Amino acid sequence: MPAPPAADQGRATPHAEHRVIETRGLTKTYRGGRPAVDGLDLAVPRGSVFGFLGPNGSGKTTTIRMLMGLIEPTAGTARVLGRPMPGAVRQVLPRVGALIEGPALYGFLSGRDNLRRFDAADPAADPRTRSVRVGRALDRVGLAAAAGKKARAYSLGMKQRLGLAAALLQPRELLVLDEPTNGLDPQGMREIRALVRELAADGTTVFLSSHLLDEIEQVCTHAAVMARGRLVTQGPVAGLTAAVLGPGGHGRLAVTTPDPADAVRVLKEHGLTGLRADGDRVTGELPEAPPDGPAPPDPAELNAALVRAGVRVRAFGTQRPSLEDAFVRLTGEGFDVAG
Missing domain, CATH: 3.30.70.100 (Alpha-Beta Plaits)
Structure with a gap:
């Protein structure tokens, strides 16, 4: 059978249209070590709030970095928004907002000017509406009152909010959040959870890595558990407990x-x-x-x-x-x- 035309390569298959993220046998091995991620088959449904859990060293952050095209897998495949990664990184990333391993900020700039700098780096961003986008993103994460303050004077929680605001400058089909409530007080955590629910209600798929199991239960519709580089289980949150602990629920x-x-x-x-x-x-x-x-x-x-x-x-x-x-x-x- 002849190979498909170049224009068709990377196009989503029918079943993949319902999955924002899909991996097959995804593996990452660093030189001289055991696999950090070992044969991962992950399926993230479109429109879900997907919790990604795992102990220290389980491979969560390595997986996220492969999904975002930051590192290449040793073996296996990853598709994000129906396109292969990292091959389609230029087509995929403009449709994705991400906060991975904490925000990288310019400490000498204000929160508002940091967002203006990030927005200016986006080739798809219209400079004529930049101020509107920046103001809206600051409002959504509760930083409007501190927008003029230098980022180096921000608390950890404020920096986390500003990183999330940067991910929200443009409408996104997929939002990837690595520990989004890190450093936040209880009220801030509630606000971010409410924001995640609001984004999901608007049609954004949220992929959320967190060490707070209670957070996953409160906000996520689906979840996956990693351990020692392997996928242990995945599925709707409501069914995971019954599937693991039995119908009696223990x-x-x-x-x-x-x-x-x-x-x-x-x-x-x-x-x-x-x-x-x-x-x-x-x-x-x-x-x-x-x-x-x-x-x-x-x-x-x-x-x-x-x-x-x-x-x-x-x-x-x-x-x-x-x-x-x-x-x-x-x-x-x-x-x-x-x-």
């Missing part, structure tokens, strides 16, 4: 009682595992529902069993499994997943 029961030893004994008899007593607080994992077996005990029945056994119950409740639970189960690593 929900946790928490009981406050002055009789913790008796509570542990009774709950163990009813099938709870991972029981721990910390002072007057007892926690344990609820059993899964086997496919063909009896249903797990109802929390109300467990409470009644404790009372019948003479355990004095001061507080009783269940906790749904979190993305953190699933993450630890998948990677065997703790909560610090920046990297």
Whole structure:
């Protein structure tokens, strides 16, 4: 079969039209080391807010740098907005806003003048409307009042906001954010989350790398987990926990009682595992529902069993499994997943 005409090379295939990012066997090996990214097959749906998670050294930042054409892969392929990277970098990057590994700013310039400099470097930017774009971007990230201040005097959180403003100077089909809430106070984090939701509602796909699992749960529709350079799992956030922890969800029961030893004994008899007593607080994992077996005990029945056994119950409740639970189960690593 003859090769397609040159004009058709790099054109999105029908299935790729629904994926803003797609990789096949993407691999990066540095000289003398194990692969930093090893055979990555990633699929980011158009219109999603996609969370990218992984422990230190898992390959997240290396993956992002390959997707943006900053480094070349050792093997495999990457397509962004339907075009091959890094080959189509000049066609793709004008449609992408990115904040990777913190913003690079001119400390001697004001926040406003930094944005004007960035905008002037964009060949597609109309200089006649530059001031409007810059003012709008500053407003969106809450820096309008500090626009005249030198960037070197900005706090870490303010610098992060300014980097995000630079990524928002033009409408983007894809926004790639590496730790966008780094250095922000709780109010600033809420504002950035609200901005991400607003951008997604306007049709921008957001690819978000974060070490805050709670942030991923709050704002992302889809997520992927990396560990030791390999993709562990990916899919809708709502389904990841159930897929990893099972249909029973491995929900946790928490009981406050002055009789913790008796509570542990009774709950163990009813099938709870991972029981721990910390002072007057007892926690344990609820059993899964086997496919063909009896249903797990109802929390109300467990409470009644404790009372019948003479355990004095001061507080009783269940906790749904979190993305953190699933993450630890998948990677065997703790909560610090920046990297």
